Amino acid sequence: MATNEFDIIDKYFKRLQVESNAVVIGPGDDCAVLSVPAGEELCVSTDTLIEGVHFPNGAPAEVAVSRTMAANLSDLAGMGASPFSFVLAITMPSANEDWLEACSEELARNIQQYGIPLVGGNLARGQLSLTVTVMGTVPAGCAVPRAGAAPGEEIYVTGCLGDAAKGLELMRSGQQDGYLVNRYCRPTPRIEAGIALRGVASAMIDISDGLMSEIGHICEFRGYGAEIMTDAIPLSDELVNAAGEDSATRLALFAGDDYELCFTAPSDKSDEIEQLAESLGLPMSRVGIIIDEPGINARRPDGTSMPYGGTGYQHF
Amino acid sequence: MATNEFDIIDKYFKRLQVESNAVVIGPGDDCAVLSVPAGEELCVSTDTLIEGVHFPNGAPAEVAVSRTMAANLSDLAGMGASPFSFVLAITMPSANEDWLEACSEELARNIQQYGIPLVGGNLARGQLSLTVTVMGTVPAGCAVPRAGAAPGEEIYVTGCLGDAAKGLELMRSGQQDGYLVNRYCRPTPRIEAGIALRGVASAMIDISDGLMSEIGHICEFRGYGAEIMTDAIPLSDELVNAAGEDSATRLALFAGDDYELCFTAPSDKSDEIEQLAESLGLPMSRVGIIIDEPGINARRPDGTSMPYGGTGYQHF
Numbered sequence: 001m002a003t004n005e006f007d008i009i010d011k012y013f014k015r016l017q018v019e020s021n022a023v024v025i026g027p028g029d030d031c032a033v034l035s036v037p038a039g040e041e042l043c044v045s046t047d048t049l050i051e052g053v054h055f056p057n058g059a060p061a062e063v064a065v066s067r068t069m070a071a072n073l074s075d076l077a078g079m080g081a082s083p084f085s086f087v088l089a090i091t092m093p094s095a096n097e098d099w100l101e102a103c104s105e106e107l108a109r110n111i112q113q114y115g116i117p118l119v120g121g122n123l124a125r126g127q128l129s130l131t132v133t134v135m136g137t138v139p140a141g142c143a144v145p146r147a148g149a150a151p152g153e154e155i156y157v158t159g160c161l162g163d164a165a166k167g168l169e170l171m172r173s174g175q176q177d178g179y180l181v182n183r184y185c186r187p188t189p190r191i192e193a194g195i196a197l198r199g200v201a202s203a204m205i206d207i208s209d210g211l212m213s214e215i216g217h218i219c220e221f222r223g224y225g226a227e228i229m230t231d232a233i234p235l236s237d238e239l240v241n242a243a244g245e246d247s248a249t250r251l252a253l254f255a256g257d258d259y260e261l262c263f264t265a266p267s268d269k270s271d272e273i274e275q276l277a278e279s280l281g282l283p284m285s286r287v288g289i290i291i292d293e294p295g296i297n298a299r300r301p302d303g304t305s306m307p308y309g310g311t312g313y314q315h316f
Numbered sequence: 317m318a319t320n321e322f323d324i325i326d327k328y329f330k331r332l333q334v335e336s337n338a339v340v341i342g343p344g345d346d347c348a349v350l351s352v353p354a355g356e357e358l359c360v361s362t363d364t365l366i367e368g369v370h371f372p373n374g375a376p377a378e379v380a381v382s383r384t385m386a387a388n389l390s391d392l393a394g395m396g397a398s399p400f401s402f403v404l405a406i407t408m409p410s411a412n413e414d415w416l417e418a419c420s421e422e423l424a425r426n427i428q429q430y431g432i433p434l435v436g437g438n439l440a441r442g443q444l445s446l447t448v449t450v451m452g453t454v455p456a457g458c459a460v461p462r463a464g465a466a467p468g469e470e471i472y473v474t475g476c477l478g479d480a481a482k483g484l485e486l487m488r489s490g491q492q493d494g495y496l497v498n499r500y501c502r503p504t505p506r507i508e509a510g511i512a513l514r515g516v517a518s519a520m521i522d523i524s525d526g527l528m529s530e531i532g533h534i535c536e537f538r539g540y541g542a543e544i545m546t547d548a549i550p551l552s553d554e555l556v557n558a559a560g561e562d563s564a565t566r567l568a569l570f571a572g573d574d575y576e577l578c579f580t581a582p583s584d585k586s587d588e589i590e591q592l593a594e595s596l597g598l599p600m601s602r603v604g605i606i607i608d609e610p611g612i613n614a615r616r617p618d619g620t621s622m623p624y625g626g627t628g629y630q631h632f
Contacts, residue, residue, distance in 0.1 A: 034357060048405045079346050133362060143349045
């Protein structure tokens with residue numbers, strides 16, 4: 001049985017080392033030493049997920065790891081960055097070997113799927129939580145910021161929205177799988193779409209806290225606003241069947257955890273975006289427009305506004 | 317009063333932004349975007365410090381932040397890296413404004429002292445803990461690894477050892493300041509010494525878990541061992557006065573938290589090291605030698621071995 005931090009690292013984390021041109025010195029030294037390719041800039045973000053706050057108490061390790069990796073990789077996607085490497089700090093109340101084994105397997109799956117080496121970590125005793133710091137690269141000057149939108153530009157989202165919030169609700173009532181639960185437990189960070197949208201999107205953000213909240217972040221830099229057409233919001237059949245159309249739209253606008261992308265582009269990019277969506281096999285739906293005055297309006301087809309149903313996930 | 321994550325960031329963390337050539341896009345986007353200078357490699361490490369585990373329950377925010385920054389910056393020092401940037405993930409049970417104010421002030425002090433910009437972070441509700449991921453840079457090929465030591469090379473340490481362990485003991489018995497308490501609460505990461513030792517030290521590691529344990533890490537790669545001379549271990553007068561010489565030596569060998577550097581070098585570097593120590597105003601003491609067989613021996617002047625008193629700090 002693994003009895004201390006070094007034993008646990010040997011048993012569950014050493015096997016996660018992969019060959020990578022990026023890694024000059026891997027885990028096991030004071031620092032990892034990494035080689036950032038010439039001409040590339042480094043994108044960095046950190047996200048903590050805590051049991052009972054960001055994933056349900058007693059959730060399987062796969063869910064905790066999958067959601068932590070998605071939350072972080074999604075931040076890379078939101079910049080148009082390619083995965084480069086990550087470090088992971090785990091706190092856990094005791095050395096639970098089943099949990100560590102499942103954690104290690106899910107990490108291995110992410111490392112392989114996204115080609116992102118784990119280059120360091122920390123293990124300490126505490127409330128169960130995972131903090132990932134993720135690093136990506138982007139050609140110098142090509143990162144897609146939140147602040148690049150201009151009035152008249154169109155607002156797009158990838159995939160479908162609202163699924164994850166309904167999935168969490170179903171999970172809490174005991175459902176263990178199915179499309180909606182899976183969308184909460186195993187979100188897909190839109191890395192490929194983010195990379196493809198470099199030079200196309202004028203502004204981009206990942207949707208972790210709800211679409212209306214994220215559009216607010218895009219608009220806040222210059223006091224812009226947005227008109228959103230509620231009937232253009234992409235909803236899955238599964239969500240509409242489970243929640244009804246009105247409630248589904250509300251979840252899509254105000255609930256988080258979908259990890260899709262929201263981006264803006266001038267209208268002359270619409271053909272290019274349509275082609276991108278087709279080649280990636282990922283819908284990109286035009287849901288609204290940036291306007292030159294503050295305020296974000298979710299407009300129903302009859303012209304009335306859908307009242308604001310929240311401000312995204314409140315961390316405090 | 318700051319009521320949510322965004323308000324707290326606005327109130328306590330936005331003011332920490334500093335001008336830096338390294339930062340292309342600062343905090344507030346999905347990722348920070350950083351420009352690593354051409355010809356430099358990136359050094360990365362992550363460390364979590366938890367209330368009640370790595371700093372005492374109810375310790376001032378200054379102590380929590382100072383120790384977290386030192387633990388991370390010390391990992392850069394151990395590679396010979398220059399500070400580049402860092403991200404900080406805080407979990408706290410509620411938005412304690414006094415704590416956040418003191419945290420912000422101590423971060424500002426570290427950012428300025430070490431010239432290291434804070435480029436991102438995360439704030440979540442949970443047991444009080446701080447996770448820093450620190451990034452440094454080093455000219456390509458110049459990072460000083462743990463694994464570079466060879467038999468016959470001499471082992472050095474910077475500064476004095478054992479102070480922090482005694483300082484923690486005094487703090488627990490109610491003492492709030494003084495040299496020893498300060499050595500625990502406000503450790504000095506040896507950044508300048510680490511940089512100066514590039515090309516001089518063959519192997520280097522920072523002393524976070526106790527000298528004997530760290531020398532073990534240096535030796536483990538090729539099955540080497542070490543002979544340590546207990547009477548060569550640098551002890552402060554304050555520690556010897558407070559603990560007596562034998563106990564002081566024991567703390568220096570087996571207790572952690574000093575954040576000094578341990579390094580090895582061939583004997584023909586001894587003059588250079590002496591000059592470095594003098595120009596930095598930081599003692600560098602020769603404490604032993606690497607040998608070609610496993611086992612790390614702390615040898616008293618009379619030839620007997622000091623029995624092994626622990627294996628460094630046990631995280632589990």
